[in-house]
Amino acid sequence: MNYLQSNKEFIDQKFEGIYREADQRIWQFAYVSIAFVFVEGLLYKNLLLSLGGIGFNVLVLFLVDKLIRNRSLKNSLMGLAILLWPILFVVVADQMLEIRFVTFSFIALLAIYQDPRPILSLSALAASLVLLYSLPLIYGFSSLQQYSLHLIRQEDVSLEGMLATIIVLVVSASVSVWLAKMLRNKSASAADKEYSMLQRERIVERNREFATSMANGNFEMTLNDDEKESDELTKALEEMRKNLKSADEKEKQDRFINTGLAEISDILRKNSESLEELTNQVLRYLVKYLGVNQGGLFLLDG
Secondary structure (H helix, E strand, C coil): CCHHHHCHHHHHHHHHHHHHHHHHHHHHHHHHHHHHHHHHHHHCCCHHHHHHHHHHHHHHHHHHHHHCCCHHHHHHHHHHHHHHHHHHHHHHCCCCHHHHHHHHHHHHHHHHHCCHHHHHHHHHHHHHHHHHHHHHHHHCCHHHHHHHCCCCCHHHCCHHHHHHHHHHHHHHHHHHHHHHHHHHHHHHHHHHHHHHHHHHHHHHHHHHHHHHHHHCCCCCCCCCHHHCCCCHHHHHHHHHHHHHHHHHHHHHHHHHHHHHHHHHHHHHHHCCCCHHHHHHHHHHHHHHHHCCCCCCCCCCCC
């Protein structure tokens, strides 16, 4: 497993924060669009249309933002929800086709998600709409012309204009996708560095606690398997703990033996006149010192 995979959850959390901030920015641009559409409605005497469009667009944006939990799907749908605003700009402005170019700025805006999906979804739908409203008027598809005329005037449509719009869409989307990926790589690199720094801080703090525990005579503290990382200081501390624990156990064992021998020697010296009293005292001491329930001494007669 490589390093990025080991901290994938940390990086995902960082990007979720970026996505939430981007959602807030989209709402801010939506507020600006609301004001723009309202002014358009006043200028072109399409106030009811502008208010209805504002209500519909805000509802769609609200539903996408609040109800969609899957982040991949949400980012893609955000691109589609944003496209509704330039469409509304054109409709309210009495099919003034030039306003369609604001779509390119919205495509660039979506780079703040640092994710190509909203850019690609908006660009694909925008290109499809250009073809759908242009081709019936260019080639005279009478059954579809009436729908196209709701979005565009007949005299504003030409094959050259349609192709130019598609080309600009592709270029704008390509640049925005490149920008989004560049920002994403920078954010991933920054998150990876932050994770590395936090890991180093955690290792230093853990080693400090480890050393303090040994300094206080506690040699039982051990590292979990997930903490045994390739850190030379950690390995050295773990090896020192094992050596100190071994030395401490040897010292306790030697002290136990020496103390016991000294006490028995003292009993032998004080009770040398009576064999029965001597055996009783030795046996009583051994049972107590060894922590056993009972004991016995067998003397060989003769």
